[in-house]
Amino acid sequence: MDEIKNKLFEKGLKITPQRLIILEAIYNISHPTADDLIKYIRKKHSNIAIGTVYKVLEKFIEVGLIKKITTEKDIVRYDGYMNNHHHFYSSDSTVIKDYIDEDLDKILEEYFKNKRINNFNIEEITLQIKGKFKK
Amino acid sequence: MDEIKNKLFEKGLKITPQRLIILEAIYNISHPTADDLIKYIRKKHSNIAIGTVYKVLEKFIEVGLIKKITTEKDIVRYDGYMNNHHHFYSSDSTVIKDYIDEDLDKILEEYFKNKRINNFNIEEITLQIKGKFKK
DNA sequence: GTGGTTGCAAACCCTTTGCACGGCA
DNA sequence: TGCCGTGCAAAGGGTTTGCAACCAC
Numbered sequence: 001m002d003e004i005k006n007k008l009f010e011k012g013l014k015i016t017p018q019r020l021i022i023l024e025a026i027y028n029i030s031h032p033t034a035d036d037l038i039k040y041i042r043k044k045h046s047n048i049a050i051g052t053v054y055k056v057l058e059k060f061i062e063v064g065l066i067k068k069i070t071t072e073k074d075i076v077r078y079d080g081y082m083n084n085h086h087h088f089y090s091s092d093s094t095v096i097k098d099y100i101d102e103d104l105d106k107i108l109e110e111y112f113k114n115k116r117i118n119n120f121n122i123e124e125i126t127l128q129i130k131g132k133f134k135k
Numbered sequence: 136m137d138e139i140k141n142k143l144f145e146k147g148l149k150i151t152p153q154r155l156i157i158l159e160a161i162y163n164i165s166h167p168t169a170d171d172l173i174k175y176i177r178k179k180h181s182n183i184a185i186g187t188v189y190k191v192l193e194k195f196i197e198v199g200l201i202k203k204i205t206t207e208k209d210i211v212r213y214d215g216y217m218n219n220h221h222h223f224y225s226s227d228s229t230v231i232k233d234y235i236d237e238d239l240d241k242i243l244e245e246y247f248k249n250k251r252i253n254n255f256n257i258e259e260i261t262l263q264i265k266g267k268f269k270k
Numbered sequence: 271g272t273g274g275t276t277g278c279a280a281a282c283c284c285t286t287t288g289c290a291c292g293g294c295a
Numbered sequence: 296t297g298c299c300g301t302g303c304a305a306a307g308g309g310t311t312t313g314c315a316a317c318c319a320c
Contacts, residue, residue: 014294016300034284049302054285056300070205075284088255097255104246108262111239120223120232123266131258149319151275169309184277189310191275211309 011063018048022056026066026080031096033075071096086127099129146198153183157191161201161215166231168212204231221262234264 004023008015025040026032032040034053041048057078060066067079071089077096086099108125139158143150160175161167167175169188176183192213195201202214204222212231221234243260 014299016294018301047302050284051286051303052301058286059300091258107242107246111242119269120264121266121269122264123226124264126263126265128261128263129255129257129259130261131256134254134256149274151319153276182277185309186278186311187276193311194275 007065011065013059013063018052019056021048022053023060023065023080026060026078031069031077031079033077037078069096084124084126086129088133089128089130090133091130092132095133097133099127142200146200148194148198153187154191156183157188158195158200158215161195161213166204166212166214172213219259219261221264223268224263224265225268226265227267230268232268234262 004020004027005015007023008019013019021041021044022037025037029036029040034050034057037057038048038050038053041053057066060078061068064082065080067082069077069079069087071077071094079098081098083100084105086101086104088097088099090096104127105125112122112125139155139162140150142158143154148154156176156179157172160172164171164175169185169192172192173183173185173188176188192201195213196203199217200215202217204212204214214233216233218235219240221236221239223232223234225231239262240260247257247260
């Protein structure tokens with residue numbers, strides 16, 4: 001729990017029970033929706049206001065603690081893993097898996113450097129890889 | 136307008152004025168939201184019900200005439216260009232631009248073939264390229 | 271003729287907002 | 296103590312739904 005406190009501290013955020021539990025929840029649930037977080041927190045701890053959850057998430061995004069990710073299925077999810085990474089999206093369920101591949105990142109960087117897209121400054125490239133998980 | 140009729144016919148859909156105008160609108164607006172479509176149609180023609188627009192779009196997606204695309208900014212947009220392609224997302228506006236690059240598609244296909252991701256069947260790879268358009 | 275399609279309005283769901291109270295620094 | 300964070304409930308905005316009337320085939 002102390003490393004979670006540190007993360008808040010490093011970003012200059014006040015440490016509150018709500019922020020601690022929300023950040024912990026983000027790290028413990030894979031790509032949660034706001035609703036996933038609320039349920040998780042209400043199960044473990046006492047109550048939390050829905051508005052608070054949204055406000056805290058917004059603040060976390062603002063300071064760069066988490067990211068929003070968007071899926072085909074319209075519901076916003078949150079991701080606490082901040083290094084560059086891609087996502088596998090299941091085409092027959094709501095499952096999302098992270099895909100980390102620094103070799104690929106380098107290939108893409110190189111590719112676009114040579115390509116010289118001259119009216120666009122690339123900041124970030126993310127792959128959405130759709131398909132089916134094998135069982 | 137006849138090629139639009141053909142597209143509906145090929146997919147086995149009944150040809151109605153609403154479907155014709157919605158599909159035409161999708162081809163004439165870049166990555167429209169549902170609301171963009173409604174406004175476009177109401178400007179050109181007579182009225183159209185909001186519910187109808189959503190139902191028609193859902194049907195088009197079902198038969199593979201269009202795709203949904205999702206952005207950071209939570210609003211669903213529609214895309215009538217069905218060949219594989221990627222998107223540039225402006226990080227300081229809502230502009231989206233298509234990016235077609237068959238060489239890149241081949242490189243990625245090859246890359247993942249060699250990678251042998253063995254618990255996932257890849258169906259489609261889409262790049263989200265975030266950055267800023269130069270003026 | 272008849273099943274699919276449309277219009278309309280109400281319902282829904284997720285998210286945002288305003289404000290008074292409460293608690294961290 | 297002062298200001299930021301929280302809870303609550305109401306409002307907002309986009310999307311979905313149910314049903315009667317309508318129309319393409």
